[in-house]
Amino acid sequence: MSTDMDSSSFSRTPPSPRMIGAIHWRGLWTLYLKEVRRFLSVSTQTLMAPVVTGLLFLAIFALALGGAGRQTAGVDYIAFLAPGLIMMALMQNAFANTSSSIVISKLQGNIVDVLMPPLSSAELTLGIAGGGITRGLIVALAAGLGMWVFVPLRLHDPLAVLFYAVNAAMMLSLLGIIGGIWAERFDHISAVTNFIITPLSFLSGTFYSIERLPEDWRFIAHFNPFFHLIDGFRYGFIGHADGSLAVGAVVVLVVNILLWAVTHRMFVTGYHLRP
Amino acid sequence: MAEQAATAPTPRRFGAVNWRGLWSLYHRNVVRFFRFGIEQLGGPAVSSLLFLAVFDLALGGGRETAPGVTLSQFIAPGIVMISMIHSAFENAAAYIVYDKLDGMIGDILSAPLKPAEIVAGFALSAATSALCTGAVVLLLMSLFVELPVHSPAAVLGFALAAALLFAFFGTIVGLWADRWDNYSAAETFLILPLGLLSGAFFPLQAVAPEFRWIFEINPVFHAVEGFRYGFTGQAQGAVAGTAAILALLTLALALLSWRLVAVGYKLKA
Numbered sequence: 001m002s003t004d005m006d007s008s009s010f011s012r013t014p015p016s017p018r019m020i021g022a023i024h025w026r027g028l029w030t031l032y033l034k035e036v037r038r039f040l041s042v043s044t045q046t047l048m049a050p051v052v053t054g055l056l057f058l059a060i061f062a063l064a065l066g067g068a069g070r071q072t073a074g075v076d077y078i079a080f081l082a083p084g085l086i087m088m089a090l091m092q093n094a095f096a097n098t099s100s101s102i103v104i105s106k107l108q109g110n111i112v113d114v115l116m117p118p119l120s121s122a123e124l125t126l127g128i129a130g131g132g133i134t135r136g137l138i139v140a141l142a143a144g145l146g147m148w149v150f151v152p153l154r155l156h157d158p159l160a161v162l163f164y165a166v167n168a169a170m171m172l173s174l175l176g177i178i179g180g181i182w183a184e185r186f187d188h189i190s191a192v193t194n195f196i197i198t199p200l201s202f203l204s205g206t207f208y209s210i211e212r213l214p215e216d217w218r219f220i221a222h223f224n225p226f227f228h229l230i231d232g233f234r235y236g237f238i239g240h241a242d243g244s245l246a247v248g249a250v251v252v253l254v255v256n257i258l259l260w261a262v263t264h265r266m267f268v269t270g271y272h273l274r275p
Numbered sequence: 276m277a278e279q280a281a282t283a284p285t286p287r288r289f290g291a292v293n294w295r296g297l298w299s300l301y302h303r304n305v306v307r308f309f310r311f312g313i314e315q316l317g318g319p320a321v322s323s324l325l326f327l328a329v330f331d332l333a334l335g336g337g338r339e340t341a342p343g344v345t346l347s348q349f350i351a352p353g354i355v356m357i358s359m360i361h362s363a364f365e366n367a368a369a370y371i372v373y374d375k376l377d378g379m380i381g382d383i384l385s386a387p388l389k390p391a392e393i394v395a396g397f398a399l400s401a402a403t404s405a406l407c408t409g410a411v412v413l414l415l416m417s418l419f420v421e422l423p424v425h426s427p428a429a430v431l432g433f434a435l436a437a438a439l440l441f442a443f444f445g446t447i448v449g450l451w452a453d454r455w456d457n458y459s460a461a462e463t464f465l466i467l468p469l470g471l472l473s474g475a476f477f478p479l480q481a482v483a484p485e486f487r488w489i490f491e492i493n494p495v496f497h498a499v500e501g502f503r504y505g506f507t508g509q510a511q512g513a514v515a516g517t518a519a520i521l522a523l524l525t526l527a528l529a530l531l532s533w534r535l536v537a538v539g540y541k542l543k544a
Binding site: 042044045048049052053056057059060061063064065077187190191194195198199202203206207208212213 | 311313314317318321322325328329330332333334456459460463464467468471472476477481482
């Protein structure tokens with residue numbers, strides 16, 4: 001194809017086409033960097049705001065309880081609450097990053113700049129999800145450090161913390177991509193955020209042990225991947241889980257693999273992306 | 276031009292107030308609010324119910340915070356108030372920032388509207404949107420929490436005062452903000468903490484005495500106090516004093532926003 005280009009008449013040897021290996025590392029890295037710089041340039045909204053919100057929640061719950069003494073799952077309620085709040089911030093921000101990136105690109109028309117380059121569907125998924133995962137993890141780290149000043153957070157099982165943090169960031173980033181591709185206007189995606197993501201991140205055991213729920217609801221909670229994410233992440237701090245960790249890990253991994261497949265498929269078929 | 280027309284059109288006459296202009300500006304902003312009705316009303320409605328559910332489940336909504344007042348009854352008015360101040364702020368500030376960034380503010384400044392009318396148009400429409408949001412949230416809350424009304428006058432009066440106060444505050448922030456980033460900084464670092472640390476969720480006695488001043492200087496604390504008194508009939512302080520503080524503060528912010536528009540702060544070159 002390059003031999004047809006005008007330049008061939010001027011130069012004796014046409015430039016050889018760029019060779020891209022199995023993975024287009026430079027393109028992938030560029031896309032990832034774009035996604036990360038996008039949220040870093042408005043860090044007041046994307047990093048500071050969630051940390052402030054998390055600390056405020058911690059403060060009002062601490063005050064509403066009227067001091068110490070209350071125990072949940074065998075630990076002080078505040079020690080129980082803090083990991084939940086960190087996880088909530090992580091999930092909401094991972095979702096916000098990928099969904100807003102795609103919706104804004106689509107509305108402004110610069111999504112073609114992402115679709116045109118020689119990036120495979122897998123690379124697109126990885127690059128965009130990578131940005132969301134990075135934001136989720138940075139927010140979680142910042143919120144965790146902020147809370148650590150007020151709450152004695154001990155790491156019981158760092159591996160569990162890492163596993164659930166990365167998987168939660170991945171799950172919500174992928175959901176954000178799917179939501180962003182599906183949405184045709186900005187209110188579509190804010191409806192998904194307001195009516196699905198926020199309620200699920202609030203009601204999946206962030207603030208209370210699911211033992212407080214009625215019997216039927218407790219049963220349903222075990223099918224909710226968000227519950228397993230929060231429960232497993234909290235286990236990494238306090239060493240107590242409401243549900244089964246093995247079941248949780250399997251559910252989380254299966255959901256993530258499914259979401260990867262769906263997202264990849266959306267980029268392959270060009271659903272709501274290409275005419 | 277005048278030669279061509281037999282009789283030159285007589286200039287429009289305004290009374291002391293350009294009612295039609297004021298109504299147009301007010302109406303435009305209210306229509307803007309309802310155009311995104313699902314999002315504007317649905318968002319606060321869902322998040323309010325989530326707050327209620329979470330407090331109820333985490334802390335036990337049935338236990339009494341004061342004689343005859345359950346925790347749910349205590350926090351429900353606070354949640355309504357928070358969603359109102361947020362809506363009032365948002366609907367004043369965001370529309371002004373939007374108009375400024377899009378250059379539409381010129382259409383408003385060049386219309387025959389006095390600074391007081393411009394401020395009133397923005398602030399009253401934002402307050403209206405806030406009261407609509409509050410009414411929807413209150414209706415939803417009353418499905419889950421028994422909310423007897425002790426004093427309808429206090430409920431309405433404090434709702435109106437808080438809506439106006441934060442509508443004027445939003446107007447000032449909207450004038451000040453150069454970018455969306457400024458707007459969301461004000462939202463994150465002022466509105467959110469003022470709302471959440473307002474005593475909406477716990478009685479002041481829960482706070483250590485040396486920190487109580489943080490709540491007492493927060494206007495939202497007073498708004499929540501008065502508004503809650505309208506439902507439960509119980510207040511931790513004097514309701515009349517609370518009302519006076521809010522009225523004075525609202526008046527001060529109204530004057531400030533009027534002055535800012537009058538001198539053209541960040542509006543006119």
